[in-house]
Amino acid sequence: MKIRVMVVEDEPPIQRSICQKIEETNKNFTVVAAIDNGKDALQYLKEHPVDVMFVDMNLPIVGGKELLDFCSNEELSVLPVVLSGYTDFEYVKCAITNHAIDYLLKPLKVQELKLVLEKIEEKIQKQYLKEKVQNLTDAVRGLEMFPTKEIPSEVNSSYSILLVSLGMCLYENERNYQEIFKNMDLEKAFSLIVPPENFWLVDGKSINEKLIFIRKDSIPDTNHLNQFFRKVKCSDIIVTVVYYKETVELPDIFSTYHLLQKYTREHMIFLKNSVLIYSSEEFRQDFSDLRNKIDRLILQCKNANIDNIIESFAQLLHLLTMRPIIQKEALRNIKYFVSEIYKLYPGNREFFEVEEDIQFILENYYSEKELLKEFNFLLKDIFGIAMYDSGDKKIIALKIKNYLDEMFRTNITNQLLAARFGFVPSYIVSIFKTYYGLTPMDYLVKKRIDESKFLLANSSLKIKEVANEVGYEDSLYFSKVFKKITGVSPKEYIRSEKIDS
Template identity: 75%
Template sequence: MKIRVLVVEDEPPIQRSICQKIEESNENFKVIAAIDNGKDAIQYLIEHPVDVMFVDMNLPIVSGKEILKFCYSEKLPVLPVVLSGYTDFEYVKCAVANHAVDYLLKPLNSQELTILLQKIEARIRKQQQEEKVQNLTDAVKGLHTLQTKETRPEMDPSYSMLLVTLGACPYENERNYRELFEKLDLGGNFSQIVPKENFWLVNGKNINEKIIFVRRDRVPDINHLNQFVRSLKFPGLTITVVFYKEAVKMTDIFATYHLLQKYAREHMIFLKNSVLIYSPEGFKPDFTGLREKIDSLILQCNNMSINNITGSFADLLHLFTVRPVTQKEAVRNIKYFVSELYKVHQGHRGFFEVEEDIQFILENYYTEEELLKEFDFLLKDIFGIEVYDSRDKKLIAVKMKNYLDEKFRTNVTNQLLAASFGFVPSYLVSIFKACYGLTPMDYLVTKRIDEAKILLADGSLKIKDIASGVGYEDSLYFSKVFKKFTGVSPKEYVKSNK
């Protein structure tokens, strides 16, 4: 799209020369109007969108100085370039005060003009990109985006959408998804199949999601999408991409985004990165014979020792990886496997309690090796010899609480707790929750929010410093968590305390 230029100059020969030089110096600029007085120029600016204005300071009726003041006071989205035959200090001062891009002397120097136009183009393209991303972000959030004279509306804009999801569940306190996305470099990898100017990367409402909007004339095919996903190598996390092939208008983005979220939850593949093409009917994976094979494994466990039972669980995981099985189907069958074991072996803990542990493990670990380690410990804890009595578990929970009270300002994770206390994360989560009614990560957030309330009530520190002081590097993320737990933003909390 051409960059729209208004030239305001009262001397016809100079006006024609300026218009010609602008279009010759950079083909991406188009002079859409040339006006010889300040009054008509202001009227034109009110009625028409303009990107750049070259304005002479000495104009009849209304001066260039008054035009600059008008643009600045009305916050018009136009970049002014001041033209003058003089180096008068007052003109320069006026140009600076009203945020002019530059101050050029007449007659225009071609080399200076070319450099200036390049600088202006880079600035405008960057602004257009930011506006595009903001409009798409607002659409994802369900906010109504109004077209004004300050925006550059497209003719019936429509896009193709891709939802990128890390893992199966956005445990906000367990993983730093912002850092993970930075390491994955989605934009850089996607630009290998679609040029950067033809797609926009936007945050989803969940922190483990990103949305890619692609111009309809540059939609990649399935082979290129598979190439894109193969380039996203990150150990310990599955990556699911849901592709909506049909055209999506701006007004339909919010609804389509929710369709893709639901589709990802229903159809993401267990322990594998995948590209899914959205279909209203969904795909129908073939699970024929799967339950019979699981029942056969359970039957083998009747007279087995606990060590052999964990070996059977390894066989169960293998069943889910030799062919694509959805995350949902795998979770359902793993819970079924453990519940059936209760019928042939006496467990030390009730299945209802254990079911939460199973859910936690399957939403936090995404490799066979990690799952085998976690379930080996869990199954031995349920069906093996009970090594730790309730007093021992209480002592471990108390030590964890003391550890969290001391370290809450640092980046504590369940994995770090496991390394510190010598047990798998799911076991530590279960005994801490049994003792305190919260998971360690929920307790950690509660501790941070309580400390933040004290610092906010004091009123002497900036929100950014408070966020850092209670363990959040990202102040925006801190504000989101604070509002989730308290119902108000940090700023609103400060005002209410005042």
């Protein structure tokens, strides 16, 4: 959670220094506004949320004291830190009256600032936790999220908890979890097995989670849970439901919630939706037979080519999906497979870099087909070049060149070449440059400029028309590229050709 900071200081050099020191001293703070007068600061506070305000007392138009009074009178949640070049008693008194976190003298000392930021961070985290507990408690009691439900005068404070978790993408913004949950319609599906007045649906702390609190007199059995689960399956993402069957008192809700989060991470089934009943006992599966099968797949790769390795990996993936295997065990076996292939063939990248790629793929793709595609690219990137002899590489490079010569007028990228020829972009670039001394994109530019030179010298086409003819939609960009390659603009080139002729 980033803590939003506003700095109000009228001297630009000092303002810049304060902003820089805040963000460098503690990475959890971000300066969202730097303002040089109290009037604009007042307006900003009215329109934008701010967590912390560093304010100079001696400001133009509206002073620091008025700014602090405004925050206090409006009961804003912003935490003030007073800045001043003087140890003036009135300023100190004003800071204390308005509950300022601290009073700092300019220029700021890094160690003092560090302590103040840590104090602010601790205070905000405590306040956030307090609000979260209150919101969750109110939601459980039906006072906020479902105000239309009839709540008995004596609310039962014991609940069982259901955690619904979607597969988490590393880049959270790439998935609209809110829309996914809307389409799943959890409340409607769950009301088929538990009366609506006996459960409450609450947002989890993470954007990919929902919590369902169930009154202890309406606890569903496993068959009913599976019925609910069949109604909410989502086709393009993994859904894991963890049920804490025992009842929980309100004060223990958060500790139980964190327990369920951890349990979900450790027991999520690889590439499969699942309903799990929480158990405090750890049941360890015997994976020795699986490891023996993987070792046999690795032996198949000895003295083989890249296609054999990819086929062996496909068999590995099939083994991991034949029966329920937890995600972390699948990750462990996939890393083991790749590390053993490294012992047979030298990869062109360090294994620790590949481990990060493996982790990324497994946390962002949710079907066997998608995983095969991504790992095919990855394995070719690691081992592909070393396994082709020079004759094969030369043929591949020639095919790429012929394609560029034929299609140079179209929009071509390294990604497009990778998809067409079945290799990762870095592999395409490496092979092509080995035989032609240029990257595919540099060769493409050269081809286009050579063709444009011929058209400019031997046709009546206008510069814009020539640009379009060789694949540039923007004639200005074409002119810029042309001059960079030839040293002259298209107009200058035309004039020089006329003079020569």
